[in-house]
Each structure stands twice: as structure tokens, then as C-alpha cells.
Amino acid sequence: MMAEKRVQCPQCKNIQAIPGASGEVIVVTCPVCGFQGKVVFPPLDQKTIPVIQLKQLTKAYGRFTAVDHLNLTVYKGETYGLLGPNGSGKTTTIKVLCGLLSPTAGQAMILGQRVPCKTLMQKIGYMPQETALYLDNTVHENLAFFAGIYSMTHDQFLSQEQTMLRFVDLERWRDALVSTLSGGMRHRLSLACALLHEPDVVFLDEPTVGVDPELRATFWGFFHALSAKGCTVVITTHYMDEADRCGRVGLLRNGRLIAEGSPQDLKLQTGTTSLEDAFMRLGGRKMV
Amino acid sequence: MRLQRTLAFSKRTLLQFRHDRRTLAFVLVMPLLMILIFGYTFGGDVKGVNVQLVNNDFGIQPGGTPGISFSQGIFLGDNISKHLDTETLDIHVSANASEARQLVHDGKAWAAVIFPANFSENFQWSLAYPESSIRPTVEVYLDGSNPTIAGAVLKAVSQAIQDTMNALAVTLNISQAHSPLAVSTVYAYGGGETRFIDYFAPGVISFAIMMVTTMITIILFVNERRNGTLQRLLASPATEAEIVVGYSLAFAVIGLLQSIVVLVAAMVLFNVSIVGNIFLALLVVMLLGFGHQGLGILLSAGAKNELQAVQFIPLILFPSILLAGLFWPIESIPSYLQPISYVIPLRYGIDAERSVMLRGWGLGEIWIDVAVLIAFAALTLTGSALLLKRKS
Numbered sequence: 001m002m003a004e005k006r007v008q009c010p011q012c013k014n015i016q017a018i019p020g021a022s023g024e025v026i027v028v029t030c031p032v033c034g035f036q037g038k039v040v041f042p043p044l045d046q047k048t049i050p051v052i053q054l055k056q057l058t059k060a061y062g063r064f065t066a067v068d069h070l071n072l073t074v075y076k077g078e079t080y081g082l083l084g085p086n087g088s089g090k091t092t093t094i095k096v097l098c099g100l101l102s103p104t105a106g107q108a109m110i111l112g113q114r115v116p117c118k119t120l121m122q123k124i125g126y127m128p129q130e131t132a133l134y135l136d137n138t139v140h141e142n143l144a145f146f147a148g149i150y151s152m153t154h155d156q157f158l159s160q161e162q163t164m165l166r167f168v169d170l171e172r173w174r175d176a177l178v179s180t181l182s183g184g185m186r187h188r189l190s191l192a193c194a195l196l197h198e199p200d201v202v203f204l205d206e207p208t209v210g211v212d213p214e215l216r217a218t219f220w221g222f223f224h225a226l227s228a229k230g231c232t233v234v235i236t237t238h239y240m241d242e243a244d245r246c247g248r249v250g251l252l253r254n255g256r257l258i259a260e261g262s263p264q265d266l267k268l269q270t271g272t273t274s275l276e277d278a279f280m281r282l283g284g285r286k287m288v
Numbered sequence: 289m290r291l292q293r294t295l296a297f298s299k300r301t302l303l304q305f306r307h308d309r310r311t312l313a314f315v316l317v318m319p320l321l322m323i324l325i326f327g328y329t330f331g332g333d334v335k336g337v338n339v340q341l342v343n344n345d346f347g348i349q350p351g352g353t354p355g356i357s358f359s360q361g362i363f364l365g366d367n368i369s370k371h372l373d374t375e376t377l378d379i380h381v382s383a384n385a386s387e388a389r390q391l392v393h394d395g396k397a398w399a400a401v402i403f404p405a406n407f408s409e410n411f412q413w414s415l416a417y418p419e420s421s422i423r424p425t426v427e428v429y430l431d432g433s434n435p436t437i438a439g440a441v442l443k444a445v446s447q448a449i450q451d452t453m454n455a456l457a458v459t460l461n462i463s464q465a466h467s468p469l470a471v472s473t474v475y476a477y478g479g480g481e482t483r484f485i486d487y488f489a490p491g492v493i494s495f496a497i498m499m500v501t502t503m504i505t506i507i508l509f510v511n512e513r514r515n516g517t518l519q520r521l522l523a524s525p526a527t528e529a530e531i532v533v534g535y536s537l538a539f540a541v542i543g544l545l546q547s548i549v550v551l552v553a554a555m556v557l558f559n560v561s562i563v564g565n566i567f568l569a570l571l572v573v574m575l576l577g578f579g580h581q582g583l584g585i586l587l588s589a590g591a592k593n594e595l596q597a598v599q600f601i602p603l604i605l606f607p608s609i610l611l612a613g614l615f616w617p618i619e620s621i622p623s624y625l626q627p628i629s630y631v632i633p634l635r636y637g638i639d640a641e642r643s644v645m646l647r648g649w650g651l652g653e654i655w656i657d658v659a660v661l662i663a664f665a666a667l668t669l670t671g672s673a674l675l676l677k678r679k680s
């Protein structure tokens with residue numbers, strides 16, 4: 001995509017317009033003073049297209065405000081971590097975004113459409129905090145059900161089912177009743193159900209709870225692969241080590257965003273070496 | 289509304305039933321058990337009812353009477369007694385009327401059938417002078433505490449009288465129409481052969497669909513809510529209408545299965561015959577099911593778990609059993625309770641099922657019932673779709 005950037009020479013303050021395509025880095029010489037510098041046109045998939053935008057989003061349960069004037073933007077292809085202790089409003093935020101709760105004030109936009117919006121839902125994957133599955137159906141039947149809900153063709157489903165079952169390591173359990181699975185296995189299946197239809201935006205509410213460390217690493221590998229393909233991934237967690245793997249995190253406390261940035265930025269900003277410490281410094285409570 | 293999404297709900301629900309054998313058994317066995325238990329206990333035929341027979345009738349000795357010849361004499365009390373159905377009635381002959389009444393009074397016998405001394409004589413008088421007020425009267429002293437038994441006794445007595453008159457009409461050469469004793473019973477439907485089970489079977493089919501659909505819907509939706517699947521669905525492209533209709537289709541399949549099991553059992557075990565159009569009968573039962581599915585979804589909002597859901601059973605069960613005409617006609621319940629039956633949808637289902645199965649009525653005759661059931665289904669299903677849509 002062609003664009004034009006107006007840049008100011010840091011030396012003589014002369015302003016000039018530089019044309020360029022996204023992804024290009026152009027070496028520019030100032031026509032007035034001869035200063036040489038680089039102008040960067042960031043690639044499109046490098047987090048410049050806003051996908052999720054919250055403006056003054058507020059959700060109150062009666063007199064209790066669970067989400068308080070939240071402003072944040074998540075860009076295409078990001079893995080965004082909503083971080084905060086229990087009760088800080090992570091789930092509530094996600095539920096508003098998925099159209100399950102109507103906001104008390106403010107608004108939320110996804111892919112340029114204001115939520116709630118039924119047509120948007122086809123492009124969204126949602127893994128609720130509770131493993132929302134049909135316990136009296138098999139693993140396969142649950143997946144087939146969601147494939148039907150998301151209008152997948154039979155062939156699409158068969159190949160995706162295999163991919164997903166391999167990814168969450170449940171291939172052997174395809175025909176087992178969900179009620180016979182352990183908590184962690186149900187969690188994995190729930191994740192598979194959310195990702196089955198290859199959504200553009202996924203909301204994962206604590207997807208790694210009860211998942212062993214090895215598989216957790218696999219999960220994160222998969223999340224990063226998703227975002228590399230341009231899928232926007234929003235994950236809530238209260239594990240600090242996981243937050244470190246996010247492209248960007250937003251720290252929530254009492255329904256308010258108290259800090260936002262890449263894990264490195266936050267650590268630099270607070271002069272700490274771990275996110276845990278950074279969070280404490282930024283006024284958070286202890287996480288777990 | 290999209291078919292693929294709608295069918296996804298139906299398919300999943302049916303597959304769940306396939307795994308959950310016990311619930312499936314409940315769905316099929318419950319109505320079967322009902323029809324078996326009630327079929328055999330009330331079996332239609334009341335048998336061996338203890339009845340005291342007192343025949344004080346002197347009769348009329350052979351001889352002549354002006355106009356009418358009684359060459360062999362008449363012993364009407366004897367004649368009628370001989371015609372009493374000994375299978376239904378366990379007849380004990382008693383000499384003393386007041387003793388017989390006392391036995392009934394003490395609960396040792398269900399009825400005393402007493403022919404007075406002038407029974408035949410009065411018969412003769414009333415034949416000779418049809419305008420006079422003299423009537424031969426048989427006294428039936430009856431314990432009416434059990435309407436089924438009381439009805440059976442009365443029926444047996446009047447049947448015996450009618451049979452006697454039929455026989456006498458030939459020997460006495462009088463037309464039956466002139467017989468002062470003739471009991472005229474004309475059956476519009478059922479040819480006099482309708483048993484309790486015939487009356488009961490259409491009711492059981494309706495009742496079973498109602499109970500099973502309501503209960504299972506409540507439980508399924510309580511679980512949908514509690515497991516979080518409902519939330520997940522509301523965050524999917526599936527619409528509330530698709531959810532509701534998807535479940536309806538599944539219940540239609542289950543209801544069909546259930547109705548067929550009951551119908552076959554009723555026909556094979558109890559020889560219940562279906563006069564009317566079986567498809568119309570099934571259609572009525574489906575409509576009833578759809579309405580109660582909607583009701584179930586609405587009620588599920590008021591229960592937090594399965595235990596609370598079960599507490600709805602008596603709330604639905606008792607009015608339906610007692611007031612909707614399942615066991616006895618609505619006309620026989622106290623008149624101040626009768627209006628309540630109008631708001632019980634089961635009433636219309638049972639009424640329509642009976643009309644179709646026993647009377648052979650068609651849509652033209654049962655359209656009011658059908659209209660009410662359609663309205664009920666439309667109301668509850670729309671209401672439940674709106675309820676599912678509701679956000680906090």
C-alpha cells in the first residue's frame with residue numbers, strides 16, 4: 001500500500017513529504033541541511049490496523065463497577081494479554097466484547113463494527129472461563145456441533161478437527177464422553193472448540209488453567225502461530241510468566257487499566273526485571 | 289435462520305440421548321409404565337363387585353289379565369336377577385332388605401339390589417294403564433364412594449333390565465317402546481364397549497409428552513446455563529430462534545418415538561383401537577410438545593440447578609393430572625375448579641387426542657383445540673427465544 005509520510009528534519013526542522021510503500025525503509029537526505037535519516041513505513045501486518053477498540057467502556061453490576069472507563073486498542077495480529085488479579089474485570093471485559101453483556105456506558109468496536117453484532121460473531125472465537133462443553137456428548141460430537149454452528153463444510157471440519165485434536169493432544173479421546181475427561185482435558189477441548197472455525201479474532205479467557213507446563217508451551221506456540229497468520233488473540237491470565245509471552249499486555253486493577261505496553265517496555269519503564277515486580281511497582285496487588 | 293445451524297442443535301441433542309441411555313429409558317418407559325399400571329389396575333373391567341340381591345317379588349301367577357295374556361305368569365324379579373352379569377357382580381342372595389342395606393352401610397357390600405313385593409304387579413298395572421303413575425321400581429342401594437364401581441353396578445343392573453325386556457317383548461308380544469321398564473341407552477361413540485383404558489390411552493400419550501418434554505427441557509437448559517454453553521452460543525453466529533427450533537426438532541423426534549411406543553403398547557396389550565387419523569393424533573401431540581418445550585425453557589430461567597428444576601415437577605404434575613381431564617372428565621371436578629382447566633394446555637391436548645382416537649374426528653371438529661395448542665406453542669417458544677436473548 002502506497003503512503004506518504006510528512007517528516008521533520010531533526011536538525012533544521014524543515015518538513016518534507018516522503019512517499020513510500022508499507023514495509024519499506026527509505027534513507028532520506030534533508031534538502032536544506034543535508035542531514036541523513038531513515039524513514040520507516042511499517043508493514044501492514046505489523047500491528048497497525050486496529051481490530052478491537054474500547055472507548056470509555058464501563059460495565060456496572062448494580063452499584064458495583066466491574067469495568068471502569070476502559071480505553072484500549074488491540075491491533076491485527078497481536079497477542080494481547082489482559083492481566084490482572086481475580087475480580088479485576090477481565091472476564092467482564094471479554095463478555096462485553098463477545099456481546100454477552102451490554103455495556104453500561106462507552107462502546108466497544110471489533111473489526112469496525114460496534115458490539116453486540118450477530119454477523120460479527122462468525123469471525124470471533126470465544127473460549128469462556130468455564131469449560132463450556134456438552135458433557136453428555138463425545139469430544140467429536142462437541143467439535144461437530146460447533147462446526148455446524150459456524151457453518152463449516154464437512155471437509156473443512158474433518159481437516160480442522162484433526163489439526164485441532166492433534167494440537168490439544170486429544171486424538172485418542174475423540175470418541176470419549178466429555179464427562180469422562182479430566183479438567184485439563186476439558187480445557188483443551190474447549191480451546192479447540194473456540195479455534196475450530198479459524199476465527200479472525202479470538203478471546204481466550206484463562207485458556208491455560210489446569211494445563212500442564214509442557215502443553216502450555218505448545219499452546220503459546222500455537223497462539224503465536226495464529227497471530228503470525230494475522231489472527232488477533234486476546235488472552236486473559238493471572239500467570240505472570242505467561243504474560244511475558246504476550247506481544248502487549250494491559251494491566252487491570254479494579255476494572256481500570258493501570259498500565260499498558262509490551263512486557264519489555266513495562267519492565268524498562270519501571271526499572272524492574274520481572275513483570276511481577278513491574279506490576280507491583282505500577283500499583284497492583286499480588287497476583288495469586 | 290439457517291438450517292445447518294438449526295440442525296446442529298437437533299443432532300447434538302439426539303446424540304446426547306443416545307449416550308444417556310437412562311434418560312432415554314425414562315422417556316420411553318415412563319409412559320409405558322403408566323399405561324401398564326393404569327391399564328391393569330383400572331383395566332376397564334370392574335370384576336367381582338360384592339352385591340346383595342333381595343328378591344321380594346311375588347310375581348304374577350299364570351292366568352289372564354284384560355288385554356294382555358300372562359299365560360306363564362310373570363316373575364320379573366327372577367328374570368332380571370338371572371340376567372345380571374355375574375362377572376362384574378359377585379351376587380349374594382339375601383332374604384331381608386334391611387339386612388342387605390346394612391351390609392352396604394357397613395362397607396361389606398358395594399350395593400343391594402332390591403325387588404319389592406309388588407314389582408311384577410306394578411309392571412302389569414303400568415302396562416295396562418300407561419298413563420297411571422304406577423311404576424315398577426327396583427331399588428339399588430349403592431355405596432357411591434367409588435364412582436367407577438358404582439357406575440359398573442348401575443350399568444350391570446340396567447343392562448339386565450334391558451335384556452329382560454328384550455326377552456319379554458317377544459313372549460308378551462308387546463313392543464319394546466311400550467315397555468315401562470325399558471332403559472334406553474344409545475352410545476354415540478364407542479358402541480358401549482369403551483373401557484377405561486380406551487379413554488385413558490389418549491390421555492397418557494398427551495400427558496407423557498407434556499411431562500417428559502417439560503422436564504427434559506428444563507434440565508437441558510439449566511445445564512446449558514450452568515455449564516456456560518448457552519453463553520458460548522450467544523457469542524456465536526447461532527440465533528436464539530435457531531436454538532429454540534433446533535431443540536424443537538429434536539423433541540419432535542423423541543416425542544414421535546414416545547407416542548409410537550405408547551400407541552403400540554396400548555394397541556397390543558389392551559386392544560385399544562384408534563378410530564381416527566393417526567397422523568392427526570401425532571400432530572396434536574407434537575403441538576402439545578412444542579408448547580411445553582417453550583414452557584420448559586421459560587421455567588429453566590427460574591432454576592439454578594437440576595435439583596431446583598425437579599421442584600417444578602409437582603407444580604406441573606398435579607394440575608395436569610387432576611384438572612386436565614386425564615383420569616376423569618372435567619365435568620366431574622367441582623364447578624369452581626373447572627375454569628382453571630381452561631388455562632391448562634394439556635386439557636386441549638387430551639381433548640383433541642380423545643376426539644381423534646375415540647370419535648374419529650378430523651381437523652374440522654378439533655380445530656379449537658388445535659388453535660389453542662398452536663397459540664400456546666407460539667407464545668412460549670417466542671417468549672423463550674426472547675428470554676434467551678436477554679442480557680444482563
Ligand SMILES: Nc1ncnc2c1ncn2[C@@H]1O[C@H](COP(=O)(O)OP(=O)(O)O)[C@@H](O)[C@H]1O
Binds near residue numbers: 086089
Ligand atoms: N453477574 C455478576 N453480578 C455481580 N457482580 C459480578 C458479576 N460477575 C462478576 N461480578 C464481579 O465483577 C468483578 C469482576 O469480575 P470478573 O470480570 O469475573 O473478574 P476476573 O475475570 O478478572 O477475575 C468481580 O468482583 C465479580 O465479583
Ligand SMILES: [Mg+2]
Binds near residue numbers: 087090091092205
Ligand atoms: Mg475471570
